[in-house]
Each structure stands twice: as structure tokens, then as C-alpha cells.
Amino acid sequence: MSAALRNRSVDLAPLVSRVVILDAHLHGARLLGDVVKQLGSREVVIETDRDLAMETVRSIEPTLIFTEMTAGLDGLAFVRTLRRSTLGCRQAPVIMLAAEPTASRIRQARDAGVHEFVRKPYTSAEIIRRIEGFILRPRGWLENRHYVGPDRRRFSAESFHTPKRRRSDQSGGVARLQIAI
Template sequence: MTRVLVVDDELLTRQLVRTVLEANDYEVLEAADGATALDLVASQHPDLVLLDVAMPGIDGIEVCRRVNGSCKVVMLTAHDDVATERASRDAGANAFLAKPFSSVELIDRVETMAGA
């Protein structure tokens, strides 16, 4: 079973993503901040991280940089602009998904990344 870490400081976003992923047979871990995300990446070894850009403390760009290829990263963000996407890719993100997104878009992106 593919293990996905969902990192977002918004509880509702984490809950919605968890619901969609679990309905599609993914194992889901959650983190509300960058520090917890880094701890979970190190201890739980997720296959994929869905990572919000704007979070208090360690932001998503820095988390992505520190993950450094140990798993695939999809940036989830309301900041749908070229600069944010470029910064995400420069930090090592494998893909970018702008909020709001549909459950179909989410599953499509997760399936693509999990199978890649």
C-alpha cells in the first residue's frame, strides 16, 4: 500500500485529502507543520508527500529542500504563480497542484506520482 504524508497547517484540508486518499486505498499520515513533516519523513518513510507551501515555522519549500529526494513531493498551494512553482521545483518538488483542486485531480496526481 502506498503511504502518503499530507502536510498542511489547515485541518480541513488535511481531513479532505485524507478522506479522498483513504477511499482510494492509500495509507495516510498527517502533519500540521514542517517540523513534524520532517520527523515523519525520517521515521515513517512515506512514498509521497503532499506538501503545502505556506505554513508557519518551516515552510513547504524548506521542507521540500530538506527531504532532498528521499521521497516524491507534490506541492499543494493556493499560490498558483510562476515564482512559487519555480521555487518549488528548485527545492526538488516533483509536481505542483494548485488549490482548490478536485478529488479527481488529486487522485490523478497521486496515482501518477506513486506509479512513477
């Protein structure tokens, strides 16, 4: 067992009980599956086809999903379909994996409803850190005409103190401006 697995500060088993991995590279998906099994996963299903992955998601209702941002798989379309579905697992955390992330790809993943974005190659410590992030810093859920997914505002937690800029962030719903003299 690696040092990263021994030094976990949070029990991750409930979040990784049923995991779906959508990846065109079977070998890499199996290695990722081994990592989540060591975290306490009871069921890991690996799919290499987007349509089969959606059927698997319907049948097992995963608690965590990993998907690759490969042109052949189109993980972004998979996440958009999942988020706009009526499935019980549509709010499950999704981690997007990519070999060549660019700022535009990261924005596309965020706008599709992905929780986290991980660059390949990754370490088991990186995967564990991202999963712990879901537990330690949960995000709200947003649904509107243009976006369905986790709150994209990175610092929307109560522990992050900044001036509130949105009326909805203000207590009482009324925005007040304070001017320093």
C-alpha cells in the same frame, strides 16, 4: 465513491500506502487524507508543523508526501531538507499545494525538488491524475551541487521525440548535427 475513483486506470495503492500530509489547514488536510484513503492508503499522517513532519517522515518512510506552500510552514524548506537527507524516502514523490500559485512560486517548487504542483481548490480527480502521472510517466533522479530531485525536464521520456540537444541525450555520447538542405 466518486466517478474519478471508479474510473482509475492504474492501481494506486502501492504508491499511497503510507502518506504524510504537511498542511497548516487541518480541515483541508483531512479531506485530502480521505481521498488517499479511498485510493488504498493504509496509513495517513497529518502534520501542521514542519519539524514534526520531518520526524514523522523519518519514522514512517512515506511513499507519497503532500505539502503546503504556506509562509508559516515553509514547505519549500521542508522539501529541500528531505531531498538532501540520507533518508530512504527522500526520493518519494512530493506534491506541493498552493492557494495562490504564481509562475515564480511554481519555479521555486520545481527547483526545491517537488514532483507536481497543484492549485487549491482542487478536486479528487486532479489529485488522482497527478498520482497516476508518477506511475505512468516516471522521472529520473538527479543529484548535483545545486539540485537534488526528479528530472525537471518535463519531456525526458523516450516516447517524446524531438531533436536531442544535449550530448548526454545522444546515443554513444557524441553529438551529431544534422543540417537539412
